[in-house]
Amino acid sequence: MSRIAPLQPPYPPEIQAQFDAIMRGAPPLRLFRVLAGHPRAWTKFRAGSLLDRGPLGLREREIVIDRTCALTGCAYEWGVHVATFADAARLTDEQVTATTVGDADAPCWSAAEQAMIAAVDALHHRATLSDDEFAALSAHYDDAKILEIILLCGFYRTVSYLANGLALQPEENAATFPRVS
The missing domain is CATH 1.20.1290.10 (AhpD-like)
Structure with missing residues (x-):
């Protein structure tokens, strides 16, 4: 188990929408579920992340x-x-x-x-x-x-x-x- 417990479903609607956007239908990763339980950390992670397609193939x-x-x-x-x-x-x-x-x-x-x-x-x-x-x-x-x-x-x-x-x-x-x- 993680040292900090991950969120468990059902997720708040805004968190579920964020998971859906990132995971494209797959269940959210444990890392995302841990961070999403802490709004500041989750916001900073998503804002500074490189989860989108960039200039590299x-x-x-x-x-x-x-x-x-x-x-x-x-x-x-x-x-x-x-x-x-x-x-x-x-x-x-x-x-x-x-x-x-x-x-x-x-x-x-x-x-x-x-x-x-x-x-x-x-x-x-x-x-x-x-x-x-x-x-x-x-x-x-x-x-x-x-x-x-x-x-x-x-x-x-x-x-x-x-x-x-x-x-x-x-x-x-x-x-x-x-x-x-």
């Missing part, structure tokens, strides 16, 4: 999110994203595993994806990009996409803090971190 977006969540050890959010989006993002099993282990230069990634993953890794470990890392990213992505990559890293680090700090149990159909020997 689904594949790029999911690589950034999966790698960020893996680096923070957030099995909860990584599992939700892999279960929900990996197939649609055309991530192979090898690539899903590579979001959790290995370096950015793994051969399963394109040159653009390698630059993006290197940026995610740098932001996670140093909270900055070197000039060379930024130049590598700029060779493949325009300014709007670079800003989105940085924003996603920060937002999903926050999501990871929430899920890990609250000790959220995995969602029912979530993926689990791969076992690597």
